Amino acid sequence: MEPVLVLVGFLGAGKTTLLKRLLLEAQQADWDPYVILNDYEHAELDARQLAGQLSEGALKPLDGSCICCSGITALRDSINRIPQRKQGITLIEANGTSDACRLMGFLGVGLDTRFKPPVQIAVVDAKNWQRRGEHNLLEANQVQVSSLIVLTHTKDLSEARIQTVKDELHQVNPHATILRVNELALWQLPELSPVSGSFDAFEHQKSHWSSCSVALPALPDEASIKALCERIPKTILRVKGCTQIGTSSDYTYFERCPDGAVSIRPFKGEPVTGSKLLVVGPGSDPGKLNEIVTQVLAAQ
Template sequence: MEPILVLVGFLGAGKTTLLKRLLLEAQQVDWDPYVILNDYEHAELDARQLAGQLSEGALKPLDGSCICCSGITALRDSINRIPRRKQGLTLIEANGTSDACRLMGFLGVGLDARFKPPVQIAVVDVKNWQRRGEHNALEANQVKVSSLIALTHTSGLPDVRIQAVKDELQQVNPNATIQDASELAILQLPELLTVSGSVESFEHQKSHWASCSVALPFLPDEACIEALCTRIPKTILRVKGCTRLGTSLDYTYFERCPDGTVSIRPFKGEPTTGSKLLVVGPGSEPDKLEEIVAQVLAAH
C-alpha cells in the first residue's frame, strides 16, 4: 500500500523547504514520489520550484480553494488518479491556513484501498510559535492530529525558548513525536501511525483570509523587491511574486514570510501565469496592491 504524507503548518513555517529535502531523500532510497501542492492562487509558482526534482507528471498543483473545505473533492480525486507505481509515496503540502483536523477527517474516507491512511506532519516555526495574535488558535489547531511535529527556525534561539515550545506542543498533542526538522529521515515517515482521539472542532472560517493576485511589471532590481515587500502592510501574512529583474530574461521568485523576512531566488523557466504578485491575509485587495506596486516603481 502507498503511504500518504500530509505537511501542514502556518504560513512561512518551512513546509516547502522540508518537502524538497524529503523528496531528495526519497529518491535516494528508490521511492517514486508524487506531490500535490495546495495554495490560494497560482500554486504553479511553487510547483515549478519542485519540478526539477520529480519525474514528468508527478506534480499536481491545486489552487483556488482550501483543500480542507471546498477543495476536498478535488484533492480526493487527484489522489485517486495518481498512477500506480512500484515504490509509490504521495506527499501533500497544504496551504498555510488549512484546518488540519478537518483535512484529516475528510481524507479518512473516499480514498482508494491501495493507499495507507494519511499521516500528518506539522511543521512548527519555533521562533514564531503562538506569536500570531488572533491566529494563534489556527496555529495550535494545525498540530492537534499530527503524528509528527517538525521544528524549524531554531537557529540562534535560546534553549529555554525551544524547550518551552516543545512543552506547549506536548500539551496540545501528547501523542505526537516532536523533533527538529533536520533530524527527520524519509525512511521513518511511512512507518508513522495516524493519530487517533477526539479533537475539538475549530471554527475554520476564521482562517479563510482573503487572497488576491495582480499582474506584476518587470522590476529594476532586487532592491525594488525588498521595497515592495516592506511597503505591503504587515496585516498581509504572505507575499509571493515572480517577475524579471532589469534586463535579464530569466525570472526571479520572491516571498515575504509572516516574520517579515524576504527570500529571493531564481525561478526555473517561465511561469504560465506570467509575472504575478500574490498576497494572502486580511485586507488583500487588487486595487490596493496595484497602488503599492505603482508607488514602489515611482520611487525606483
C-alpha cells in the same frame, strides 16, 4: 500499500522547504514520489520550483480552494488518480490556513485501498509559535492530530525557548513525536501511524482570509523587490511573487518571510501565469497592491 503524508502548518512555517528536502531523500532512496500542492492563488508558482525534482506527471497543483473543505473532493480524486508505482509515496502540502483536523477527518474516507491511511506532519515555526495574536488558535489546531511535529527556524533560538515550545506542543498533542528539522529523515515517515482521538472544534471559516494576485512588471533591481515587500502591510500574512529584474530574460522568485525578511532566488523556467505578485491575509486587495507597485516604480 503506498504511504500518504500530509504536510500542514502556518503560512511561512517552512513546508515547501521541507518538502524539497524530502523529495531529494526520496530520489536517493529509490522512492517514486508524487506531490500535490494546495494554495489559494496560483499553486503553479511553487509547483514550478519542484518540477525539476520529480518525474513528468508526478506533480499536481490545486489552487482556488481549501482542501480541508471546498477542495476536499478534488484532493481525494487527485489522489485516487495517481498512477500505481513501485515504491510509491504521496506527499501533500496543504495551504497555510487549512483546518488540519477537519482535513484528516475527510481525507481518510474514500481513498483507494492501495493507499495507507493518511498521516499528518505538522511543520511548526518555533520562533513564532503562538506569537500569532488572533491566529494562535489556528496554529494550535494544525498540530492536534499530527503524528509528527517538525520544528523549523530553531537556528538562533535558545534551548529554553525550544523546550518551552515542545512543552506547549505536548499539551496540545501528547501523542505526536517532536523533532527538529535537522533530526528528520524520510525513512522514518512511512512507519508513522495516524493519530486518533478527540480534538477541539475550530471555526475554520474565520481563517478563510482573502487572497489576491496582480500582474507584476519587470522591476529594476532586487532593492525594488525588498521595497515592494516592505510597503505591503503586516496584516498580509503571505507575500510571494515572480518577476524579471532589469533587462534579464530570466525570472526571479521572492517571498516575505514571517519575520519580515525577504528571500530572493532564481525561478526555474517561465511562470505559466506570467509575472505575478500574490498575497494572502486580511485586507488583500488588488487595487492596493497595484498602488504599491506604482509607488515602488516611481521611487526608482
